[in-house]
Amino acid sequence: xxxxxxxxxxxxxxxxxxxxxxxxxxxxxxxxxxxxxxxxxxxxxxxxxxxxxxxxxxxxxxxxxxxxxxxxxxxxxxxxxxxxxxxxxxxxxxxxxxxxxxxxxxxxxxxxxxxxxxxxxxxxxxxxxxxxx
Amino acid sequence: xxxxxxxxxxxxxxxxxxxxxxxxxxxxxxxxxxxxxxxxxxxxxxxxxxxxxxxxxxxxxxxxxxxxxxxxxxxxxxxxxxxxxxxxxxxxxxxxxxxxxxxxxxxxxxxxxxxxxxxxxxxxxxxxxxxxxxxxxxxxxxxxxxxxxxxxxxxxxxxxxxxxxxxxxxxxxxxxxxxxxxxxxxxxxxxxxxxxxxxxxxxxxxxxxxxxxxxxxxxxxxxxxxxxxxxxxxxxxxxxxxxxxxxxxxxxxxxxxx
Numbered sequence: 373x374x375x376x377x378x379x380x381x382x383x384x385x386x387x388x389x390x391x392x393x394x395x396x397x398x399x400x401x402x403x404x405x406x407x408x409x410x411x412x413x414x415x416x417x418x419x420x421x422x423x424x425x426x427x428x429x430x431x432x433x434x435x436x437x438x439x440x441x442x443x444x445x446x447x448x449x450x451x452x453x454x455x456x457x458x459x460x461x462x463x464x465x466x467x468x469x470x471x472x473x474x475x476x477x478x479x480x481x482x483x484x485x486x487x488x489x490x491x492x493x494x495x496x497x498x499x500x501x502x503x504x505x
Numbered sequence: 506x507x508x509x510x511x512x513x514x515x516x517x518x519x520x521x522x523x524x525x526x527x528x529x530x531x532x533x534x535x536x537x538x539x540x541x542x543x544x545x546x547x548x549x550x551x552x553x554x555x556x557x558x559x560x561x562x563x564x565x566x567x568x569x570x571x572x573x574x575x576x577x578x579x580x581x582x583x584x585x586x587x588x589x590x591x592x593x594x595x596x597x598x599x600x601x602x603x604x605x606x607x608x609x610x611x612x613x614x615x616x617x618x619x620x621x622x623x624x625x626x627x628x629x630x631x632x633x634x635x636x637x638x639x640x641x642x643x644x645x646x647x648x649x650x651x652x653x654x655x656x657x658x659x660x661x662x663x664x665x666x667x668x669x670x671x672x673x674x675x676x677x678x679x680x681x682x683x684x685x686x687x688x689x690x691x692x693x694x695x696x697x698x699x700x701x702x703x704x705x706x707x708x709x710x711x712x713x714x715x716x717x718x719x720x721x722x723x724x725x726x727x728x729x730x731x732x733x734x735x736x737x738x739x740x741x742x743x744x745x746x747x748x749x750x751x752x753x754x755x756x757x758x759x760x761x762x763x
Contacts, residue, residue: 391518
């Protein structure tokens with residue numbers, strides 16, 4: 373079971389404080405399931421963090437990209453049944469319409485933020501390990 | 506704290522309702538089945554809970570019952586496939602609950618049921634579906650690229666046995682004296698049960714599903730449901746043809762008898 377890098381622990385904590393806490397659980401399980409790798413040198417620690425950041429990206433973005441594909445497919449399909457909207461019963465969020473373009477926009481923003489933050493984290497880890505050496 | 510991630514996740518949680526439960530995928534599967542099977546019926550209607558045509562489909566947000574048609578609140582819609590008074594008339598629903606043999610309720614993510622059975626419930630106080638489905642699908646969608654735990658398919662097997670207990674017997678022993686006579690039972694063509702997931706299924710999970718006659722499709726993407734729809738279409742069309750051939754008023758029987 374891998375020890376989770378402090379950089380990743382911050383991601384998990386941030387997700388846990390959002391309505392997407394379930395994504396943090398999913399990602400944590402995947403991170404812990406990774407093999408523990410040697411971390412004696414700075415290079416090894418950078419490599420271990422890199423593997424974890426990539427696994428985090430996969431764990432978090434796979435369900436999000438799946439949802440994006442499902443939403444795009446739904447927007448294409450529904451008019452064939454004469455439908456203008458597909459309202460989720462009891463939805464507390466806005467919009468409740470599963471065909472709303474705002475869904476796709478929010479998903480795209482989330483994907484872009486994840487990619488940008490992970491790039492930053494790769495730099496942070498390198499700086500941290502460079503400073504530690 | 507990663508503030509940018511937190512903000513994006515907050516927005517996602519509000520703007521993308523039903524994400525965790527995979528509701529968009531549920532709607533896609535429901536609609537694709539309707540469109541694929543449409544040509545086997547005379548008419549397709551998208552209806553609200555009152556039975557009136559609608560252009561705004563209300564998707565069940567959580568496992569639930571058929572509402573009474575007298576309800577004035579926001580209630581789930583459904584799709585009707587109709588062959589008139591002497592043919593098949595069925596309905597497609599999402600997240601609908603059925604009565605299990607034990608009395609426990611079980612949900613199917615997407616289900617086809619007889620219109621007649623649904624109408625009985627709808628014209629009364631509403632409630633669970635008291636008969637087994639014609640078609641039942643379980644969708645497991647948010648563990649993409651992981652291998653699903655065997656417990657998940659085990660749970661669906663229990664649901665299938667609960668909803669269709671007689672479907673699983675190939676033969677029964679009859680008589681009071683030994684050796685009893687082994688009699689082959691006639692296995693019904695319907696219901697058809699499917700298990701769909703974007704994740705992988707392990708060997709034991711696949712064996713478990715296959716033993717109980719559950720068709721399974723793993724590693725699926727929402728835009729890549731053609732193989733599933735092809736399988737549903739083929740099995741449904743064959744089953745419907747066999748079933749209708751048995752009806753006494755079927756035109757082919759009528760011609761043969763003349």
